[in-house]
Amino acid sequence: MGVVHVAIGGCRIELFQKDKYKEYIKTAPEWMKGMLKAYDDDPYARLVEMAKLAQKDGVIKGILMHQGESNTGEKEWPLKVKDVYDNLLADLNLRGQDVPLIAGEVVNADHGGTCASMNPIIATLPEVIPNSYVISSAGLGCAFDHLHFDAAGYRIFGQRYAAQALKLLGVGLPTAEELMERTVPASTNMHGCDFPRLDQDNRAYFRLFAPDVKRLQVDVCGKRYDMLKDEKGWWSAKTDKLVVGFHYYFLLVDGFSVIDPMSNTFFGCSRMASGIEVPEGKEGDYYRTQNVPHGQVRTVTYFSESQQKFRRCVVYTPAEYEKNTKKRYPVLYLQHGMGEDETGWSTQGYMYNILDNQIAQGKCVPMIVVMESGDVEVGFRPRPNKDANAERNLYGASFATLMVQDLIPMIDKTFRTYTDRENRAMAGLSWGGKQTFDITLTNLDKFSYIGAFSGAIFGLNVKDAFNGVFADAKRSIRR
Amino acid sequence: MGVVHVAIGGCRIELFQKDKYKEYIKTAPEWMKGMLKAYDDDPYARLVEMAKLAQKDGVIKGILMHQGESNTGEKEWPLKVKDVYDNLLADLNLRGQDVPLIAGEVVNADHGGTCASMNPIIATLPEVIPNSYVISSAGLGCAFDHLHFDAAGYRIFGQRYAAQALKLLGVGLPTAEELMERTVPASTNMHGCDFPRLDQDNRAYFRLFAPDVKRLQVDVCGKRYDMLKDEKGWWSAKTDKLVVGFHYYFLLVDGFSVIDPMSNTFFGCSRMASGIEVPEGKEGDYYRTQNVPHGQVRTVTYFSESQQKFRRCVVYTPAEYEKNTKKRYPVLYLQHGMGEDETGWSTQGYMYNILDNQIAQGKCVPMIVVMESGDVEVGFRPRPNKDANAERNLYGASFATLMVQDLIPMIDKTFRTYTDRENRAMAGLSWGGKQTFDITLTNLDKFSYIGAFSGAIFGLNVKDAFNGVFADAKRSIRR
Known part of the structure; x- marks a missing residue:
């Protein structure tokens, strides 16, 4: 998979509009000029140029976008985005139904985002562009300027973009409800806990709620799986196929190894551990x-x-x-x-x-x-x-x-x-x-x-x- | 307790030297001028003025300081600090042996601190000022400029300043070794775990290693105690006097409630929980x-x-x-x-x-x-x-x-x-x-x-x- 990446920090959407960018560049702040120069003062043209190169060996499956801060408050922003999107489709000979636009929110109100009032406007994008999707920034950490995300926030944001893109490609992560239907809770779970669960191929699925945690991994038999955090604070992960039998496992919260609260506890590894029983078949x-x-x-x-x-x-x-x-x-x-x-x-x-x-x-x-x-x-x-x-x-x-x-x-x-x-x-x-x-x-x-x-x-x-x-x-x- | 607080962001130490500040102010950058104005262009004089007010009702027990970034690389910095310190002692009629200077490091090399090379120079402060102490910045998170700490970093840094100040006042937090001597491990601990421990007054002491965790609390019977992180990544906390008997407790890692890995586990609160047995006396x-x-x-x-x-x-x-x-x-x-x-x-x-x-x-x-x-x-x-x-x-x-x-x-x-x-x-x-x-x-x-x-x-x-x-x-x- 390749990503064509063209970006100018702090710019207005007009910078990517064919009939607006020249005028906009005249008003661009001093610090932006060096960045613009790197794109020969026409980032949109560079985007198309790179995308055409990509099309020689590949197929464009979607357009990722993150912008909006510098257009905060402009209700007509979605129409401007549509202008850029439509031009891209035309210039690259693509059809809208084949190439979704995936756009992310700016720093969220739940983290005091300076431009958070833009998010309700970003939310209207699908009303203007049918095959478009908005990625929530809910719960993502931000830098002290409340304009940029922090490193942990960017990582999770990227996972959310990826989850949406994969879903559109038909390889999406299942929802908790979909998972429930085709998996069963592990016999080693704590009373009343639906997760972790196991599918027929002995993959384990973890899901738990920890909205303020920055990084969460699950360590099963020494292999660490990064968990994905959704916008509500639920983390989830899926393991490789596991061999049958009983396995100790741990959660790593910012690298600190603890017992999964969803699991019963077992003394092993010189400590109390979470455990998951991957059942044998009838032979067990x-x-x-x-x-x-x-x-x-x-x-x-x-x-x-x-x-x-x-x-x-x-x-x-x-x-x-x-x-x-x-x-x-x-x-x-x-x-x-x-x-x-x-x-x-x-x-x-x-x-x-x-x-x-x-x-x-x-x-x-x-x-x-x-x-x-x-x-x-x-x-x-x-x-x-x-x-x-x-x-x-x-x-x-x-x-x-x-x-x-x-x-x-x-x-x-x-x-x-x-x-x-x-x-x-x-x-x-x-x-x-x-x-x-x-x-x-x-x-x-x-x-x-x-x-x-x-x-x-x-x-x-x-x-x-x-x-x-x-x-x-x-x-x-x-x- | 009161704190006299005088500070100018980004300044050199010369700003607080009686015979240097006027010259320095002439070279001060534009953005500093407003801040200087607030102190009538003489922050040191304001410091002395406020301290004298404080002395009317109180006793000055120490001087806290955080500076160094703008003097990075200057081996003579400690002598400049000594000049400020000596002037303060003289102007406030204090004796060095009564009033320690507690100075913190700048953002650490372990977080890529822009001025981290200053820390070895800061470390020499006690060679010049006998009653002075350096607070480590090891492990403290920083902002993306690698000059400022982040919020979590400032909180822990403040705790370290406080721990040093309290120690000098004779109410210091005991070291792990001191604790070991006058406390006993709880009977509910995991095999081989020295902590949590209990003293004769039924206070519980927690201590555990989690260097990458940002925030750690211990929740005993619904009361949450913030844990203090030292420069090596060890967290510690002391509870109030606890009533005798068995208590469920949890750790909160970034607000996520988990079992203390140092504790045995007990089913209660609808989940596996850590537990601490606060023993009765002979009557138990x-x-x-x-x-x-x-x-x-x-x-x-x-x-x-x-x-x-x-x-x-x-x-x-x-x-x-x-x-x-x-x-x-x-x-x-x-x-x-x-x-x-x-x-x-x-x-x-x-x-x-x-x-x-x-x-x-x-x-x-x-x-x-x-x-x-x-x-x-x-x-x-x-x-x-x-x-x-x-x-x-x-x-x-x-x-x-x-x-x-x-x-x-x-x-x-x-x-x-x-x-x-x-x-x-x-x-x-x-x-x-x-x-x-x-x-x-x-x-x-x-x-x-x-x-x-x-x-x-x-x-x-x-x-x-x-x-x-x-x-x-x-x-x-x-x-």
């Missing part, structure tokens, strides 16, 4: 609530002797646990990754649905699942002047002591568990995978099942590590 | 985790026939519930207020601690407590052209059906409860209080204990309402 039913017996997710308070403080862990008990009051159950200890905590697997991971469904289908035996914070909520950062490897071994290491000395005994005392190694498993994601290796392989008398998902491993010598367990796994695990 | 131990047997807080999934969807409610079971597997328990249904949900009583209300402690002290019998969402997460708003009273009766009414038809039967089926009315209670806060009246008083066969805390009641005729139960409570409740 395994993690959805189904008409099967439902287990419970319990928060259990206990005192940690090793840390000398109260802690709360999360325990899943299978549906039958309430009824079979004599039966004992195997236990899986399930750990989250760095920057997450004991709530992750149940809140964003829907582990209770997955277990309920697996148990109902006979794909796993009823079991208790224990989820504690691995003491890695705050991201790993080695202290200055310390050895990074040594620091890494300290990071989250308190959890090993906690688990062996406090957590397992508490669970076995509180719940009807089997307490032998054959009935105790441990698994973990990422740093939780590292912790799983560190804890289970040094406590093989306590664990017989081990799972590490994307387990974080650093500098392990596979042959020697953990008494050579990786070199001969079968022998080692069986003891 | 009743809601703290104590060394007593601990009950569990369970999330229970069930299918609601009346709403044809799965729901999740929160159920507290007392500590002994796990062990006394034959014993049955009374049930309290406990409802939250408008704009809250089933998580409120356990998350921000610490109900599990309160119950654990009360039960351990024998102040209440072990009981099961059921907390569901009262279907009032989104605030009440009558539909247009509808009767507000009728609308109000619809708001949250779905919960009555849910509770009687789905929730109570599910609880009685899932848990070891007593199912007679003598062992079923209901209580609620605010709208939950209204729901308690509406549900229990129309189902007296099911409930024998009723509690409404600040229960929302609208237009009730106390004599007739609910078959006159309020007119003769004893008879009615007993049936």
